[in-house]
Amino acid sequence: MxxxxxxxxxxxxxxxxxxxxxxxxxxxxxxxxxxxxxxSLGGTWRDNRYPGLTCDVPAHAYTYSFAPYAEWSAYHATGPEIKRYFEKVAEDFEITPSIHxxxxxxxxxxxxxxxxxxxxxxxxxxxxxxxxxxxxxxxxxPSLPDIKGLNDFQGSWFHSAQWEDGLELDDKNIGVVGCGSSGVQIVTALTSVAKQLIHFQRSPQWIMPVEQFDYSEEEKQAFRDNPKLIDDIRYDKQYWENIYRFNKGIINPDSPEMQMVEDICRDYLEKSIHDPELREKLRPDYRAACKRLVYNWQYYDCVQKPNVTIETSAIDHVTKTGVQLSDGTFHELDILVLATGFxxxxxxxxxxxxxxxxxxxxxxxxxxxxxxxxxxxxxxxxxxxxxxxxxxxxxxxxxxxxxxxxxxxxxxxxxxxxxxxxxxxxxxxxxxxxxxxxxxxxxxxxxxxxxxxxxxxxxxxxxxxxxxxxxxxxxxxxxxxxxxxxxxx
Missing domain, CATH: 3.50.50.60 (FAD/NAD(P)-binding domain)
Structure with a gap:
């Protein structure tokens, strides 16, 4: 041997x-x-540090089975919290000295x-x-879009995974290109600080509503005292039923499970967006889950704020001061974020x-x-x-x-x-x-x-x-x- x-x-x-x-x-x-x-370690949770970054898997389910964590602040954890979790695990298992x-x-x-x-x-x-x-x-x-004039822009522009740390966001005109999970989370986070926020849609996304809530100090202490309470969340019957339902829908688009997923997404759009014109701008022309579903609990509320504009016209080019659309509309911007994927x-x-x-x-x-x-x-x-x-x-x-x-x-x-x-x-x-x-x-x-x-x-x-x-x-x-x-x- x-x-x-x-x-x-x-x-x-x-x-x-x-x-x-x-x-x-x-x-x-x-x-x-x-x-x-x-x-440093952490992978995607190190590279991505944009405002609003949140995992769409419940925090206690997004942990190693051998390393439960009682300190999550909310049902869905933020990116910085997840990075700290991985750093703690690396320390606890004495892995860090083995990393070059x-x-x-x-x-x-x-x-x-x-x-x-x-x-x-x-x-x-x-x-x-x-x-x-x-x-x-x-x-x-990171995948950067081929947009004419991008390098001419005199404000700050960058990919969402290359966020400029320390960037002043308050009272700025901000444009966000892309509406996958990153784009949706960034828009959601910045509507409360931006003077004007323009969300440039390349194609709208179906959104699956999920719950979000903070854990109290009493609940965290209960997790510390009784790790079984963490397992109750990690192996929650309803959570896993949703996983299996979603999976059945993915592999069989004509199944009742897929119909249920689509009904939930469609109903959420219909009931959340009050302006018919805006609702149609946000309605995808493909089936739910064809693209990766966006899990979110407040995007639809945020895009109805008066300082938010949803643009569906294609970007023609970028100038020194903003974005020119193919329909003739011009948006003056201070910051342009490219949430354009990988x-x-x-x-x-x-x-x-x-x-x-x-x-x-x-x-x-x-x-x-x-x-x-x-x-x-x-x-x-x-x-x-x-x-x-x-x-x-x-x-x-x-x-x-x-x-x-x-x-x-x-x-x-x-x-x-x-x-x-x-x-x-x-x-x-x-x-x-x-x-x-x-x-x-x-x-x-x-x-x-x-x-x-x-x-x-x-x-x-x-x-x-x-x-x-x-x-x-x-x-x-x-x-x-x-x-x-x-x-x-």
Whole structure:
């Protein structure tokens, strides 16, 4: 039997998934190192720090199963709170000393001579590992729109994930482009401080109403004294019924569950917006959940304030002082925020990844990023992905998804660490069968019902897990080893 410490593992990324991997490897007394391109941990909750940033998953459900947290201030937590939570978890499990900050991995190449991975970092240093865990995240490459004259604007302009800290917002004319979750949250937060707020809609979004309330100090103390109260929220029957209903609707657009989701969203719009003209501006022309649903509890109230304007006309160009629309309208602005999303097909890119027989990840991911059950890749031995391509996406906790993926990965790692395998990778035939079935099913989901969204690859196929939530749970319960090529030690 080999000693566990003889196999070295590199973790790329110190966000939610990277911390999860590090904690579990540390518990198993395995040798690992975490590489983080930024100067602090937290991933998307570090990069995004815009006003109004809130997770749309209930706070107690958006925590690691092994690290409950009694200090959440409200039912839905803010971004800064979530970042502090991850920092606390990293401290509690003594992970921080194992993180190499400001160290981006620029190349990750497999060496077939000794079945190792050679990693090169942004400082020019090289590192050799036996196993690579890719926990780079999905939404971390900002997508900037191609708007004529943007660089001519003399006010402040930036992507929502690159917020200018210390920016004075009070009594300013502010424009926000984009109305996904970020755009909606920013508009909601700034209507109370802006002189005028212009929300430039590229396409309106369906909004699912959710509740929000603060936790009292008495409730927090109760959580501290009795962690079971946290579990009661985390495993709340109604919450999980909503998750399963939503998931059933996604995979079967003609189902009663999808009809219920659409009815809730439509009724919320109809009952919340009083002005018929504004209501029609806010009404999407595609089915609910075709794009990622926006969960919110006050956007519709905020956009009816007298200092808010919803613009549906396309932006023609930006001038030194504002935005000119194609219908002739001009809006003078002090600040322009681009809540225009991310390149969701990048994952570990632009890192150069080369696997067996010189296979590049760029080639393997043409025409679309994909992975066997969202975790492993044929031709890339001993490389494992957390929240990788074709995994479940939607309005539920990605921590739960990553924990289930880790259970799957850990079983494969155990084979390597036990000395029963030098390398493990999925068979090409098994992967091709999975991908064929996945594409066929994905095209039938609500994501393929006729709208543009970041869920779609460049050929128009949803980059998603297209089956039921329980199907994913079952798939992650235990790897089907007949689908894997194992090279003995």
């Amino acid at each position: 080999q000693n566990n410490n003889q196999k070295r593992t590199a973790i790329i990324g110190a966000g939610m998934a990277g911390l999860l991997a590090a904690i579990n490897l540390k518990k198993a007394h395995r040798d690992f190192m975490v590489f983080e391109k930024a100067d 900050f400001n160290t981006e991995i620029t190349a990750c190449h497999f060496n077939e001579t000794d079945n190792s991975w050679l990693l090169k970092d942004s400082h020019g240093e090289s590192h050799v590992f036996d196993i690579v865990i890719v926990a780079s995240g999905v939404l971390h490459h 390149h969701a097909d990048m994952f570990i890119k632009p890192t150069s990844v080369i696997g067996r027989d010189g296979l590049s990840l760029d080639t393997f991911w043409s025409p679309r990023p994909t992975a066997h059950y969202a975790v492993t890749l044929p031709g890339f031995p001993n490389m494992f992905m957390l929240n990788g391509p074709t995994g479940p996406v939607g309005n539920f906790s990605l921590i739960d998804i990553a924990e289930r993926q880790w259970g799957y990965i850990d079983q494969l790692l155990n084979i390597i660490h036990a000395g029963d395998a030098e390398t493990i990778e999925p068979k090409v035939s098994a992967f091709e069968d999975y991908e064929k079935r996945r594409i066929e099913a994905a095209q039938k989901t609500i994501f393929g019902s006729g709208c543009s969204s970041w869920y779609l690859d460049k050929t128009g196929v949803p980059m998603t897990w297209p089956w039921g939530y329980q199907d994913f749970v079952d798939a992650m319960h235990q790897p089907n080893m007949s689908e894997y090529d194992i090279q003995a030690s």
